Amino acid sequence: MxxxxxxxxxxxxxxxxxxxxxxxxxxxxxxxxxxxxxxxxxxxxxxxxxxxxxxxxxxxxxxxxxxxxxxxxxxxxxxxxxxxxxxxxxxxxxxxxxxxxxxxxxxGNPSAAPTGGPVTEADHEVIRFCRSADGTRIAYALTGEGPPLVKTANWLTHLDLDRTNPMWAHWFDGLTRGRQLVRYDERGCGLSEWTLRSFTLDDLGAVADAAGLDRFPLLGVSQGAAVAVAYAARHPERVSRLVLTSAYARGQLVRADSDSERDAAEVDLNIARAGWRSQDSSFLRYFASQFLADATPAEWDAFAAYQRQTTSPANGLRFLEEFSRIDVSGIAHRVTCPTLIVHARDDARVPVAQALELATLIPDSRLILLESRNHLFTADDSAWPTFLTHLDTFLGEG
CATH class of the missing domain: 1.10.10.10 (Winged helix-like DNA-binding domain superfamily/Winged helix DNA-binding domain)
Structure with missing residues (x-):
């Protein structure tokens, strides 16, 4: 530059x-x-x-x-x-x-602060880079000030876009109140390296090390919750508290217990594949509607356009395949820290049965079900402020 x-x-x-x-x-x-x-x-x-x-x-x-x-x-x-x-x-x-x-x-004057509106806690952000164990470049961000909260990566993120994207902007306002949010782009998307070698928990550990964190509360959203469960199970000395929302222990193909469920899982995956390969709006809208059940078609289109900005079609397809086969059900019982599980009763993407399974598997856990159909809580969802209240109360206990 x-x-x-x-x-x-x-x-x-x-x-x-x-x-x-x-x-x-x-x-x-x-x-x-x-x-x-x-x-x-x-x-x-x-x-x-x-x-x-x-x-x-x-x-x-x-x-x-x-x-x-x-x-x-x-x-x-x-x-x-x-x-x-x-x-x-x-x-x-x-x-x-x-x-x-x-x-x-x-x-230019790189040290000059931008002019504009009032500075909020979420305005204090620094994007940095570190290397995972296999040398993959991982982008991470420190946002806000106060005690840390680490958020695992989930489908799909872009550190530089998320804070102004309507789907995620309210998350930063809520998660950075009185604390510092540490988040990162998963390998293969966002500002992290797009060359995919293999999926690993090392990225989360590398970010925590780079941020100078020894022990920290961990937040997992959607498939990022499975990553959080696996990390907490394998590194109990590092995770003080665990928050899981819209979570599942087993991916869609793994948890299919009958021929009809397997057929449904394959159809769902094929529709998502078709959308990513062809960029056909009808396929992409169907996929987006599972994440944002109460959104408008225009908002579904915006969600699809945002995803196209976060990763390549080839990587998007690989993410879909990997996420459908996630399974942490065999190690969830090894999580020893207090755990809060929050789930929408009518989640259109992940059935509430998955939250019940996690609550059964994790010994020191509590389950809260909220009235919503959205897999990702939106800014105008009545469940959103309730989720924040439970999150703040739970982290405050620690």
Missing amino acids: SGEVFRFGRYALDAELRRLSCDGQQLAVDSGALELLCHLVECRDRVVPEAELLDRMGHGSEVSRIVFADWLRTARLAIGDDDRRQRLIRTVPPHGYRFVAPSAAIP
Whole structure:
């Protein structure tokens, strides 16, 4: 990065800090669109080939043209441009794209705090990188201030996008109240290395070590709960308290006990596979509806678009296969720390029977069922503030 701040009209783009502001107010723009904008502005003296942008955006992995189009549209809208007028970012067929707005580059000040609204605990965030035992690069973030809460990775995350994504933003506001949230992108997605060797618990341990944590409470959401259970069972000296929400001990294929359940699990997996391979909205909406049962079709589409930004189709398919075969039922009894299990009664993705199984398997556990159909609690879900209350009370006991 050049360390310069590029100014054009009402906008200022800090290429080093990846910050875009308008009239001194920092704008929330997803990282893919922001990186695309930075590259175009830095290369403003030439037409940038689409192939170059795709390679830059993918960091060595393939980026679909649908995702690229989303990023380009988002970048344009962020600076008051659009596909028709192209006053700032011009399409130059068949060669590529060029940033054409008059701009001035001045030395940047990396230490300057962004201007804007009031600073909250969640604004205190640092993204860092560490190496897992096999050398895989893992991205992790420290958000907020206070005693730590470590959150395992789950389907699918992107450290730089999650805080402004409607599906996750309220989680950070709630989880960082009076504490520091430590989270990371699983290998294969987000800002972590996208080359998948094998899935391992070493990533969680590497993040905890890098963050300087000896003993800490651990939060697992969805398939991240199985990771949390396995880590707590194998490293009881490190986990002080365990919180599991929307959790399961056995993946969909593993817990199928009859031919009809196995057929249903295969159909569900095949629909998800078809969606990831074809990017067909009907398949993707079905998959999204299992996570956000009470959302609108537009919100399902937004969820699908977000997932495409977090990982490659090949990695997405591998995640699906791996998650369907997760099984920690044989080691859950080895969890010795106090455990809170919170689950929606009508979870459309993971049946409540899975929460009951975990509560039976983990000795020192308590189960709380909330009135909701959402696998992931949304900001306007009545279960969300109730979940936070139980979480705060439980962690406060420790």
